[in-house]
Amino acid sequence: MGTRRGESAIRRASRFARIAALGLALALGSGCSPKTLGPPPERGAAQEGLASWYGAPYHGRQTASGEIYDQEALTAAHRALPFGTQVRVTNLKNGRSLVLRINDRGPFVAGRIVDVSRRAARELGFLGDGVAPVRLEVLGG
Structure with a gap:
């Protein structure tokens, strides 16, 4: 038993x-998190706010989209835009502008609308400052 x-x-x-x-x-x-959030954004939709950048600590690590983060790629993180969305980010202090592809989620700091790669921050002219006022315009998927 x-x-x-x-x-x-x-x-x-x-x-x-x-x-x-x-x-x-x-x-x-x-x-x-899903690969996309909701319907595709409307082309021309725009936001203004602060951009920040992220680099070395995340280089080589997986992004929310599943891609490996490359700090020298022209990519960005946004809280809601679908992965693969092309955006134009313009530094409102100096007028420099770049087309970036959304491949990650963030930023998660109040007042910031986009986190860009180290290379993008360098080309936009705010690598040393860390943050800059920007305009983000949706170009499409």
Whole structure:
């Protein structure tokens, strides 16, 4: 009789472990961000606010889109625009402008509308300052 009770306890523990693993998989899967958020943005839609940049600590790491971050690529992070969206970012202090591709999520700091790659910040002229007032215009997907 002792053997049966032992087997029953093992079966119950195994069943519980499978149910827990399934629950965890469902919970984690539901928290993943989608590749796009909503319908494509309207061409010409614009925002003004602060841009910041990110570089070395993230270089070579995976972005929210699944791409590997390259600090020398002309890419940017935006909170809501679909991945692959082309945007024109213009530094309002010096008029420099670049076309960037959205491939990550962020920035997550109040008042900032876009995080750009290190190269983009250099070409836009705010690498040393860290942030700059910008206009972001949606060009399309």
